[in-house]
Amino acid sequence: MRGATWDMTFYKNWLKGDKQNATTPRINFKQKITTDNKRTTAMINATTPRTRELSSISYKIVKMTTVRPDSTKKPKHFMCLRPIIGRLGNLMFQYASTYGIARSKGMEVIVPSKQRLVNIFHLHLGSRVLNNTSMCKNVRTKREIRICAFDKEVMHFDNNKNTALEGYLQSYKYFENVTDEVRRQFKFQDPIQNKADQVIRDIYKRHLENENNKNRSWTFVSIHVRRGDIVNHPNGYKVAPREYFNRTQNMFRSLYKNVLFIVCSNDIKWCKGNLQTENTYFVEGNSAEVDMAIIASCNHTITSVGTYSWWSGWLSKGLVTYYFPPAKEGSVIRTQYSKDYSDYFLPNWTRVTL
Template sequence: PSTTRSPSASYICPTFTGRLGNNLFQFASGYGIAASKNVQFVIGEGDNINKIFKLKADNHLIVSKTRRECAAAKFRGEGRASGFDPNVLKFKADTTHRVGNFLQSWKYFHNVSSDIRGQLKFRDHIQTKADSTINGFLKKYNTTRENVTVIGIHVRRGDMVNHGFGYQVATKEYFEKAVALFNNYSSPLFVVCTNDLAWSKANIPKSSKVEFVSGNSPEVDMAVMASCDHVITSVGSYGWWAGWLSNGTVTYYKWPAREGSGLRSAYSSDYMDYFYPHWIGL
């Protein structure tokens, strides 16, 4: 079917706020909501997500020069940022709606996850840098991709360590447990991406081959982790997407928010609207 519709058609429009991890949830959930309403989701050519990924127009997506389709959109907001809110979906698709703000639940896009995987291919200049990063480590150990299991480790600390809102960073013990789990895989090679290199070098277990990535843009680091076989995530939406895009075995830190905090109330009671099914909580 044609992907161009008449100007009188209605659309779903995004609310892009925050950084890459937030934008990926906003994109995927918006796309999923559009698909469930059988209309198209509108992305602007200049949107960050379009500069990083090779987005292609399809039955549920338009890449628009001006986003004029969104000029008169009605806003439809969530009840909690990191939980599924069925009320977001309770609207008639005969007018254009802007959805937001964070929509950080896989339940908004589970029905179209294979389409979203197809859309979220990194642009060549990003993927090439990621590949050369991993290939450099393989060369160092005189091995090939077929002979190792590459495990990405995301360590996010920096902006979260002393934050009053309730963020809890993944602990040294968490990383020890996760590394121990993957040490059971054949010939593991751990590749660490972090915003706190000093802490990571001091605390990530050195029992196996461990390499640290530094100096890349956030999108190249994400492409590195997405290219790994499996991922040890820490906290935050950025690591969530690195894990999801890898499509391998993923571990997560079970307590990303302090009980009773503002952040905790953004999640469902068991966190399961947020963490992906079959991921391993440690």
Template sequence: MRIIVSKHSEVNLVFKLHDIDIWDNITICSKFTIRREKQNCAYEPNLINFPNSHNSRIFSCLQSWKYFYDSRIELRTQFTFRDLIRQEAENNINQIIKRLDIGSSKNITLVGVHIRRGDMVNNGLGFNVATSQYLTKAMHYFNSKYQNVKFIISSLDVQWTKANMPNNTNLIYTSYPKREIVVATLALCNHTITTVGSFGWWIGWLTGGEVTYFKWPAKEGTFVRTQYSKDYSDFFYPGWIGM
């Protein structure tokens, strides 16, 4: 079977996709058989068990590592940032190192921190946002395990973030207008502190080091909670550290 991706889709504009069909016009896909998941953040084996005798569209979030775990090496190859994005991200890291006056990134441990709040604060669906206690605990974990740790922090809610992060000279706040630059820059770090949402999840996965996550992304008894498996294990990647 062949994978079809729109030429104008964000995934194609950001990554160097290869060995798949990049089409300028994908209107024909609207006629394909739709296969839709029942839960956005849980694994459904039947979703990917279908015959190759007809065309299919798979919806929609697929936010479980179990869907792609067997193809994770190939997927990392697919998710190679386009040159201009990678160069801008590398320049951001180099500027940070220059600002710190430490000579080389080899002398420090960089931990990317993505703090999502925005649409998840005071929402009616049941999202939880990570607490200041979680962020403090996660930072303590990396400080206790690695030497000379520097935290590169990205958030749209900078005011809350600065008010709730520990007072620490090792914090570097960044502000990039393009979200693909945020992802590419934080993915160049050694490790990741995620909060909630899929955006930080993929930053952690792309980075590939140790990753901490907020264990309670949904409030019990809400719609969002029904979208996860019972113990969240379908969503959080194996080996990540819940706090």
């Protein structure tokens, strides 16, 4: 079987409410996807040695490269999660990076109970969530140099003193030492996941109303389209164009026999007018966290640009494509990434350059 798929048995069990035999499908990290080299190369213009061809991708947990956490010692000191200006994706990076650094230093993380992430995920599984965080007011502060690059100096401090991190900390390298722990904490709370599951069930039910779609196994691919505030952004963000989504949709159709696309976006009107519509469903009217749960519940993900799209792909675990480059050369935002973007994008993700 080439990839996890949703079949009729799964669908029937899910509609009956049989959670035990109808869990949300996930990708096996040990699964290896192969495809014709020539066809793949024609569809994906991989321009750097770091970009992996689809024919050589093998899903596995990224090897740890930073200090391993010591879980045998009770933390004596703490790190504070300081709120920043930003939405869901930004907040997730700040928490995950702070947590990863704290674990590598043998410290615990203090999270204010009013923090937005507390009501979306299960942060209490790894951090102390408190109503009163006054102990964080006068602690030492560490700041990053660049927003989207790994800064080793951020991790160089005495762990015998309480510390707060300030910044966006948008690099997976800060928390690759605790990937499994972050995944457990970034599990959506039940009301959010249940809503996402219902949306997917409704889409699948509607999809099977067409007799031609029955008695087949379907691979679910989510598409996140970020537009809105970053279109013509003065700091130099690039917007993934129509050609990127068409190319990646065709790519997945070449990899899997029956593909169903689910689209989430802050500009659904643009999506309906520009994306391929065959076996494609557009999701509207949900919160940002429900949309992210929908995207993450699919087998594979087509991301666009921005941290929200990044985290949606990271949570999905399957094959993830991303538009490259995400910033205009010479722009303000380009200076915030590392030279080759390797601090930001995971090495096993698939880069698509037009």
